[in-house]
Amino acid sequence: xxxxxxxxxxxxxxxxxxxxxxxxxxxxxxxxxxxxxxxxxxxxxxxxxxxxxxxxxxxxxxxxxxxxxxxxxxxxxxxxxxxxxxxxxxxxxxxxxxxxxxxxxxxxxxxxxxxxxxxxxxxxxxxxxxxxxxxxxxxxxxxxxxxxxxxxxxxxxxxxxxxxxxxxxxxxxxxxxxxxxxxxxxxxxxxxxxxxxxxxxxxxxxxxxxxxxxxxxxxxxxxxxxxxxxxxxxxxxxxxxxxxxxxxxxxxxxxxxxxxxxxxxxxxxxxxxxxxxxxxxxxxxxxxxxxxxxxxxxxxxxxxxxxxxxxxxxxxxxxxxxxxxxxxxxxxxxxxxxxxxxxxxxxxxxxxxxxxxxxxxxxxxxxxxxxxxxxxxxxxxxxxxxxxxxxxxxxxxxxxxxxxxxxxxxxxxxxxxxxxxxxxxxxxxxxxxxxxxxxxxxxxxxxxxxxxxxxx
Amino acid sequence: xxxxxxxxxxxxxxxxxxxxxxxxxxxxxxxxxxxxxxxxxxxxxxxxxxxxxxxxxxxxxxxxxxxxxxxxxxxxxxxxxxxxxxxxxxxxxxxxxxxxxxxxxxxxxxxxxxxxxxxxxxxxxxxxxxxxxxxxxxxxxxxxxxxxxxxxxxxxxxxxxxxxxxxxxxxxxxxxxxxxxxxxxxxxxxxxxxxxxxxxxxxxxxxxxxxxxxxxxxxxxxxxxxxxxxxxxxxxxxxxxxxxxxxxxxxxxxxxxxxxxxxxxxxxxxxxxxxxxxxxxxxxxxxxxxxxxxxxxxxxxxxxxxxxxxxxxxxxxxxxxxxxxxxxxxxxxxxxxxxxxxxxxxxxxxxxxxxxxxxxxxxxxxxxxxxxxxxxxxxxxxxxxxxxxxxxxxxxxxxxxxxxxxxxxxxxxxxxxxxxxxxxxxxxxxxxxxxxxxxxxxxxxxxxxxxxxxxx
Numbered sequence: 001x002x003x004x005x006x007x008x009x010x011x012x013x014x015x016x017x018x019x020x021x022x023x024x025x026x027x028x029x030x031x032x033x034x035x036x037x038x039x040x041x042x043x044x045x046x047x048x049x050x051x052x053x054x055x056x057x058x059x060x061x062x063x064x065x066x067x068x069x070x071x072x073x074x075x076x077x078x079x080x081x082x083x084x085x086x087x088x089x090x091x092x093x094x095x096x097x098x099x100x101x102x103x104x105x106x107x108x109x110x111x112x113x114x115x116x117x118x119x120x121x122x123x124x125x126x127x128x129x130x131x132x133x134x135x136x137x138x139x140x141x142x143x144x145x146x147x148x149x150x151x152x153x154x155x156x157x158x159x160x161x162x163x164x165x166x167x168x169x170x171x172x173x174x175x176x177x178x179x180x181x182x183x184x185x186x187x188x189x190x191x192x193x194x195x196x197x198x199x200x201x202x203x204x205x206x207x208x209x210x211x212x213x214x215x216x217x218x219x220x221x222x223x224x225x226x227x228x229x230x231x232x233x234x235x236x237x238x239x240x241x242x243x244x245x246x247x248x249x250x251x252x253x254x255x256x257x258x259x260x261x262x263x264x265x266x267x268x269x270x271x272x273x274x275x276x277x278x279x280x281x282x283x284x285x286x287x288x289x290x291x292x293x294x295x296x297x298x299x300x301x302x303x304x305x306x307x308x309x310x311x312x313x314x315x316x317x318x319x320x321x322x323x324x325x326x327x328x329x330x331x332x333x334x335x336x337x338x339x340x341x342x343x344x345x346x347x348x349x350x351x352x353x354x355x356x357x358x359x360x361x362x363x364x365x366x367x368x369x370x371x372x373x374x375x376x377x378x379x380x381x382x383x384x385x386x387x388x389x390x391x392x393x394x395x396x397x398x399x400x401x402x403x404x405x406x407x408x409x410x411x412x413x414x415x416x417x418x419x420x421x422x423x424x425x426x427x428x429x430x431x432x433x434x435x436x437x438x439x440x441x442x443x444x445x446x447x448x449x450x451x452x453x454x455x456x
Numbered sequence: 457x458x459x460x461x462x463x464x465x466x467x468x469x470x471x472x473x474x475x476x477x478x479x480x481x482x483x484x485x486x487x488x489x490x491x492x493x494x495x496x497x498x499x500x501x502x503x504x505x506x507x508x509x510x511x512x513x514x515x516x517x518x519x520x521x522x523x524x525x526x527x528x529x530x531x532x533x534x535x536x537x538x539x540x541x542x543x544x545x546x547x548x549x550x551x552x553x554x555x556x557x558x559x560x561x562x563x564x565x566x567x568x569x570x571x572x573x574x575x576x577x578x579x580x581x582x583x584x585x586x587x588x589x590x591x592x593x594x595x596x597x598x599x600x601x602x603x604x605x606x607x608x609x610x611x612x613x614x615x616x617x618x619x620x621x622x623x624x625x626x627x628x629x630x631x632x633x634x635x636x637x638x639x640x641x642x643x644x645x646x647x648x649x650x651x652x653x654x655x656x657x658x659x660x661x662x663x664x665x666x667x668x669x670x671x672x673x674x675x676x677x678x679x680x681x682x683x684x685x686x687x688x689x690x691x692x693x694x695x696x697x698x699x700x701x702x703x704x705x706x707x708x709x710x711x712x713x714x715x716x717x718x719x720x721x722x723x724x725x726x727x728x729x730x731x732x733x734x735x736x737x738x739x740x741x742x743x744x745x746x747x748x749x750x751x752x753x754x755x756x757x758x759x760x761x762x763x764x765x766x767x768x769x770x771x772x773x774x775x776x777x778x779x780x781x782x783x784x785x786x787x788x789x790x791x792x793x794x795x796x797x798x799x800x801x802x803x804x805x806x807x808x809x810x811x812x813x814x815x816x817x818x819x820x821x822x823x824x825x826x827x828x829x830x831x832x833x834x835x836x837x838x839x840x841x842x843x844x845x846x847x848x849x850x851x852x853x854x855x856x857x858x859x860x861x862x863x864x865x866x867x868x869x870x871x872x873x874x875x876x877x878x879x880x881x882x883x884x885x886x887x888x889x890x891x892x893x894x895x896x897x898x899x900x901x902x903x904x905x906x907x908x909x910x911x912x
Contacts, residue, residue: 008536011467080464081839110566112841154836174881180888380610383537385568422878425630432636
């Protein structure tokens with residue numbers, strides 16, 4: 001099909017939207033390593049996981065075999081409120097770069113949560129409601145996940161308790177207010193509402209918190225409160241499953257116009273966006289039906305893929321969660337204070353870690369000043385103010401498009417634009433004022449943080 | 457066509473998008489009263505207006521005859537970046553209200569400026585560029601217009617100087633940073649960069665500014681700087697012309713599914729959204745081809761339609777602009793400090809004023825606490841966090857839908873959802889904390905403010 005017939009934005013019809021999530025693990029020869037009980041070091045069972053998670057989600061977490069899991073009607077109805085998201089042909093960006101490459105981005109930011117997180121939030125809230133629970137607990141860092149979950153819970157009439165990393169709670173009061181508008185209770189973490197929080201406050205008075213600690217607090221409250229379970233917005237297998245809707249829509253939109261992707265690029269923190277975006281493409285790759293270059297982009301300040309170790313590690317600071325085998329920087333690792341935006345988790349999804357270890361994808365890391373430079377460039381050219389997280393993918397997509405300019409190749413580059421930056425204006429302000437800095441952890445820092453890996 | 461076949465979101469194909477703007481004035485028997493030269497009290501000519509505005513825009517401002525004005529290709533290209541905007545069937549809201557009414561909203565918030573303002577910003581920037589200008593100046597209150605203009609100027613490589621009402625500049629630092637990210641210079645108004653500003657600062661030290669003053673400053677700079685003109689985001693005829701794209705898309709989407717609107721509701725400050733949304737419907741009404749109930753919704757704290765006087769008035773505090781005949785509260789009128797969001801201009805579009813005077817539309821006013829109640833309700837049910845401005849229309853749409861519930865009528869209610877509330881979280885916070893208040897100006901206050909009307 002000729003170039004000119006491809007619209008700026010490809011929207012699927014309702015009838016073309018995915019009816020089932022796709023589970024990459026079913027096509028993996030080497031399955032991701034199982035979650036381990038931190039006490040017994042034995043693989044977690046559905047029963048054990050169900051203390052923390054809803055039962056249906058515990059099943060999804062451990063299901064390495066079912067290839068397609070039908071999306072329940074109630075979730076499909078909710079998806080209709082903000083999906084399909086557009087697959088945008090970046091005509092303006094291509095022209096500005098003078099590249100023969102064709103650039104496409106899947107834009108997940110056009111919903112009030114401002115990111116793709118809503119795709120899994122509604123799924124997790126739905127299964128909690130179906131199980132008859134009263135509410136759920138979670139942690140949030142930059143606030144996108146907490147916002148998404150509060151929207152989903154509000155829609156279904158579930159209570160929502162969010163532990164928000166204290167520095168974000170203070171720096172992002174607007175995110176907090178969006179969550180409150182959706183009826184969630186938001187507590188800065190560490191807090192005195194949990195044992196983990198009180199212990200940490202006693203040991204480190206004045207701490208501004210971390211994701212790992214907020215997770216521990218949320219899990220403690222979920223396990224200790226009747227009718228509550230814990231939910232998590234990234235890293236987990238179940239999250240990648242729900243987020244496969246991103247990739248399935250992307251592939252359907254490309255297929256509709258006969259476009260074959262050459263390179264697929266996603267930012268990677270815990271892996272929720274990347275795992276969702278690449279899912280059906282990776283499926284074809286795993287089954288030997290097609291080949292794609294798949295690139296994970298992470299911050300140089302939190303480089304789990306590119307500088308971490310592939311090993312079993314704790315998922316949280318309080319060590320109350322199961323152990324996961326993943327590329328990790330150690331559960332105590334916290335990015336330097338100048339790190340803006342998300343992508344700050346110390347580990348990476350077990351599924352993606354296994355795929356990376358098996359050579360099915362590449363990973364690269366970028367510094368945040370160059371990320372914000374790409375963000376500003378993109379904002380001006382494409383008219384969308386991107387989230388700092390998404391801008392990691394933008395940076396590498398631009399780099400790849402410029403390589404095509406050198407070689408003259410008209411490659412199809414697809415990247416995930418996970419969200420908008422409206423709540424990240426402090427970071428943009430620092431960039432606008434020339435005050436943004438970079439920090440790359442030293443080998444020593446990472447080695448030290450890895451010393452506490454559990455003995456498995 | 458049956459109910460079930462209407463999708464949640466109606467997106468037009470690129471081929472179905474409007475190719476020309478529609479000029480309501482061409483179908484009005486009673487044309488809007490002309491702008492007057494404040495010195496001579498004679499109708500402004502294109503030549504006189506061209507000192508302040510670009511020439512092509514000056515022509516559009518005074519053109520009461522041309523029914524359709526073709527949208528230039530460059531503007532259509534820009535529109536493709538964020539248009540068509542979806543016409544959403546509010547299935548969830550209908551269900552929650554239990555109303556037999558069918559509710560539709562045209563959602564203009566899915567672009568980085570966060571509102572419909574971009575539709576006219578790109579048009580005005582385009583004509584400035586075409587005239588070979590270096591840049592434009594403008595004022596902004598809540599910041600939506602300034603953001604939109606900075607995006608349009610950045611796209612076309614024009615300089616953009618924004619005078620931002622001081623209280624907004626301080627309360628909305630994030631809006632300011634979005635403008636700066638798009639390369640605009642943002643000055644708090646009143647400032648010491650203009651005669652008007654210096655005079656006002658001397659007379660009222662510590663003033664937090666007003667739209668009327670910011671307009672005067674922006675006009676002074678435009679007129680006094682080689683290669684610059686002034687642009688305005690509302691009130692003007694040219695703005696309503698560009699914004700007709702909202703209504704044209706809305707009508708095309710409704711027509712596509714054979715839906716006849718019964719009630720059309722828009723919030724009204726200066727009239728940019730309302731005038732755009734209703735344009736083609738009003739056209740049919742003016743030509744006697746169809747009838748619609750058209751409702752303007754304004755804040756009780758700034759009620760130009762419902763409590764103002766229809767008379768010639770100054771458009772700005774400095775009295776440097778042409779006089780316009782409009783429903784006005786007097787050019788010194790400033791809403792009480794507890795007023796949140798936009799819709800704070802003292803006058804109303806001349807075109808809409810004439811239509812209202814001739815009985816073609818209704819107007820109603822609402823208090824801001826009930827507006828935020830509707831906003832929160834809508835956010836939770838429809839998953840979009842609305843701008844305070846847009847929420848005025850939501851409030852009345854809900855009221856009309858509830859009337860249908862009483863009468864059992866399945867009316868088609870269409871309203872304009874002009875934008876998102878991401879940069880209005882201080883106001884949401886006040887509402888969440890139960891600290892939001894209402895203020896209705898007394899008759900005396902309005903009478904006093906109207907004493908300064910020019911003698912025409």
